[in-house]
Amino acid sequence: MEEKGILFQCAVQRNARINQELLFVIVKSEHHKKRLCLDYSQTINKFTLLDAYPLPNVGDVVNNVAQYKWFSSLDLRSAYHQVLILPEERHYAAFEANGQLYQFKRIPFSLKNVVPCFQRVINAIIEKYGCKATYA
DSSP: TTTTTSSSEOOTTTOOOOTTEEEEEEOOOOOOOEEHHHHHOHHHHHHHOOOOOOOOOOHHHHHHTTTSOOOOOOTTTGGGGGGGGGOOOOGGGGEEETTEEEEBBBOTSSSSSSHHHHHHHHHHHHHHHHOOOOOO
């Protein structure tokens, strides 16, 4: 994940707050690819307020797309990893492994509000570029 720019190893600062209770495991997928799984349920997720940003209704998206003869879809690989975390907020999702401190540069999958955050980013991109007949 370091080589992909998703997380980085950093020097431990004296006043650094580390999620010491954070549980993580490395899991192999069916394709033998290793994946880092973090459990933030007893750390940051426990204290994070729920983001009630509205998600699109699947039925509405299907109905909107159905009116067109031609359409295409775009699959964002590791979608949440497309969204950067502000440098001043990276310490919130920091974790320790084998005596080393790591921080995410991009949103990890296990944080509480990643789905509404990602939807908000996608909607902002659609609006910024004036994409017509784009449904997300």
